Amino acid sequence: MIDVILTPAALPESGLENAQVVVFDVLRATTSITAGLFHGAKDVRLFGTLDDARAAKKAAGTGPFVLAGESKCLRPEDFDLGNSPREFVTEKVGGSSIFLATTNGTRAAVAAQNAERLFAGSLLNAEATAKALLPRLDHVHTLLLCAGTNGQLACEDVIGAGAVLFTLLQTTYRADLPFTDSAWLAYHSFAAVRERLPAALRLGQGGINVIEAGLEDDIDFSARLNACPIVCEIQKTPSLRVVKI
Numbered sequence: 001m002i003d004v005i006l007t008p009a010a011l012p013e014s015g016l017e018n019a020q021v022v023v024f025d026v027l028r029a030t031t032s033i034t035a036g037l038f039h040g041a042k043d044v045r046l047f048g049t050l051d052d053a054r055a056a057k058k059a060a061g062t063g064p065f066v067l068a069g070e071s072k073c074l075r076p077e078d079f080d081l082g083n084s085p086r087e088f089v090t091e092k093v094g095g096s097s098i099f100l101a102t103t104n105g106t107r108a109a110v111a112a113q114n115a116e117r118l119f120a121g122s123l124l125n126a127e128a129t130a131k132a133l134l135p136r137l138d139h140v141h142t143l144l145l146c147a148g149t150n151g152q153l154a155c156e157d158v159i160g161a162g163a164v165l166f167t168l169l170q171t172t173y174r175a176d177l178p179f180t181d182s183a184w185l186a187y188h189s190f191a192a193v194r195e196r197l198p199a200a201l202r203l204g205q206g207g208i209n210v211i212e213a214g215l216e217d218d219i220d221f222s223a224r225l226n227a228c229p230i231v232c233e234i235q236k237t238p239s240l241r242v243v244k245i
Contacts, residue, residue, distance in 0.1 A: 001141045002168075004161045004182040007148040008111045018140050021115035022129055022164065023234070024122065025147035026156040027206040028083050029105025030232075031122040031222040032068070035085040037244040038124070038228035040094035041066075046106040046240040050076060053101035056239065066093055069101040073213035085124075086221050104154075108147035109234055116140060118234040120242055123160050123197065124227050130167035132231045132245075137168070137177075144186065155189070155204035156222075159197070162190025163225065197223035 005011050024030055033044045047053040050069055057067050068081040068088075075082030081092065083102050100106055112118055117136070121129045121144070133142055144164060146157035165187040168177065179187065193200035201207050201219045210218055233245045 001178050001180060002137070002165070002183050003141070003143050003180040004158065004186040005143055005145045006153045006158065006182060007146060007151060008108045009151065011111055011145060015141065016112060016114040017116055019115050019143050020117040020119070020133060020136050020140055021112045021143045021145055022119045022121040022133070022161070023105065023109045023112060023145045023147060024157040024160040025102070025105025025108060026122055026160040026222055027154070027201065027210055028085055028218055028222060029100065029102040029147065030120040031124055032083055032085040032088050033100070033120045033242050034122045034124045034228050034230065034232055036088035036093045036098050037232055037242065038230050039088060039090045041088070042095055042097050044098040044100050044242040046109050046234065046242065047099065047101040048107050048110045050101045053099045054078070057099045060097070064096040066096045066098045068098050070103065072103075073209055073215060084215055084218050086218060104147040104149060108145055109240055112145055113234075113236055113240055115143075120232040120234055121160060121164055123163055123223060123225050125230055125232060126160065126163035127167045127226045128229045128231050130164045130171065133164070133168065134171065144183070149204070149206045149209065152205070154206045156201045156206050158186045159190050159193060159200060162186035162188070163194070166190050166194070194225070197225060
């Protein structure tokens with residue numbers, strides 16, 4: 001089964017240990033993760049709350065460490081970076097461990113942490129992520145988890161999931177891939193807007209929130225399909241740690 005889970009609340013309570021899961025928070029956490037690893041971060045450690053990230057950085061000892069996150073889209077005063085993927089450049093994150101906590105994306109990853117394999121997906125790395133799923137596609141369930149916005153469906157995450165599904169179909173040429181109805185919904189959502197992704201990402205509440213926070217340029221950055229062709233695997237060691245593979 002290849003399924004798109006439209007919000008974390010709809011994630012199955014059991015069976016994740018037999019599934020490969022990709023978490024999408026296109027605006028903006030998984031895009032920031034992808035950008036940070038692409039630009040040389042050592043890893044990205046994920047936390048469900050800002051206080052958890054603060055405490056982990058304080059306990060971690062010597063760095064280099066970068067504390068990143070957002071509250072209502074904006075950087076907390078005591079954090080090094082916000083959740084703007086444009087900030088995750090080599091000059092700021094190269095060689096560092098990033099401690100990241102966000103409202104939606106990192107919490108979705110925590111919810112899915114019992115998966116057999118767990119990835120962070122975005123439009124920036126959609127093709128690379130799809131190819132990472134291929135070896136296990138016929139052996140385990142594949143779940144594409146949309147982080148959503150404050151518990152509600154987010155169209156940009158559905159589009160991101162659809163980009164991965166689009167690549168799977170183009171790569172395999174298989175008409176028998178077991179897409180669920182929500183997977184087909186995501187596929188067609190991406191297919192309908194793939195030539196105008198920046199405009200599409202502005203339409204939903206997530207895009208509106210980013211614009212109202214004065215960070216509209218993040219949308220254009222996040223819409224750059226396959227601009228960072230890396231695979232971001234989320235490992236449980238014992239806290240969640242994202243590495244480039």
